[in-house]
Structures are given as structure tokens and as C-alpha cells.
Amino acid sequence: MRTxxxxxxxxxxxxxxFVAGAIWIGLKEHFVIGPVDESVQKNFAPLxxxxxxxxxxxGRYPQKLDALIPSFxxxxxxxxxHSNPVLSDQTRYHVTDDGKRxxxxxxxxxxVYMVSMTYRxxxxxxxxxx
Numbered sequence: 405m406r407t408x409x410x411x412x413x414x415x416x417x418x419x420x421x422f423v424a425g426a427i428w429i430g431l432k433e434h435f436v437i438g439p440v441d442e443s444v445q446k447n448f449a450p451l452x453x454x455x456x457x458x459x460x461x462x463g464r465y466p467q468k469l470d471a472l473i474p475s476f477x478x479x480x481x482x483x484x485x486h487s488n489p490v491l492s493d494q495t496r497y498h499v500t501d502d503g504k505r506x507x508x509x510x511x512x513x514x515x516v517y518m519v520s521m522t523y524r525x526x527x528x529x530x531x532x533x534x
Contacts (some may be wrong), residue, residue: 453477454487455506465504466500467499484512495510507524
């Protein structure tokens with residue numbers, strides 16, 4: 405009888421681990437990182453180049469994006485418009501206190517979901533967050 409209980413608890417533990425792993429993989433693929441929207445990359449490439457040029461000229465990234473106009477870029481881009489007009493499209497910029505790194509985020513309303521595309525200067529790469 406004791407052996408049967410041990411086998412039962414071991415089986416339940418294995419099933420729980422399997423279910424937890426399946427949930428983690430499903431959540432990770434759906435909610436964490438997805439493919440990058442090419443229109444965001446295209447719209448923001450001039451701005452990222454202007455930020456890099458500003459950094460080379462001044463030794464740090466600007467506190468506000470307006471500091472780039474007109475010397476480094478003619479105008480600031482906006483996030484591409486997508487299929488859900490109810491969810492607002494928004495651009496956010498954050499620079500570290502020492503001015504050595506920045507994050508540029510484009511929030512997109514796609515269908516009924518809010519999707520964020522974030523560019524991180526330290527890795528020079530865009531990521532999509534659902």
C-alpha cells in the first residue's frame with residue numbers, strides 16, 4: 405500500500421511538472437517575445453541613427469528626443485498605425501541617468517492586443533513584447 409502511494413505521488417509530481425513546463429513554453433512564445441514589425445524598424449531607423457550621431461558628438465544620448473531637431477533629424481517618427489483605432493499608438497523614449505543607454509518603445513494596437521516594440525541601444529536590437 406505504501407509503495408502504491410509513493411508511485412501515485414511521483415506520478416502526480418511528473419504530471420504537474422509536465423503541465424507547468426507546457427504552460428511556461430506556451431506563455432513564453434505567446435506573451436513574451438514575438439517577431440519584430442518591419443514597419444517600426446523602417447520608421448525609426450533615421451531616429452536611431454540620429455541618436456547614435458548625437459551620442460558620438462556629445463558623449464551621451466539626449467534627455468529628450470526634441471534635442472535632435474533639426475541638427476540630427478528633421479522630424480520625429482511616429483508608430484505605424486495598425487488595425488485597432490481604439491488602442492492608441494504611442495512612442496516612448498527613456499535614457500539612463502548617465503546618458504549611456506536608451507530604450508525606444510513603440511506601442512501598437514494590433515487587433516484587440518497591445519503590442520510593444522522596444523529598441524535597446526546596448527544590444528542595438530528590436531524586440532516585440534505582446
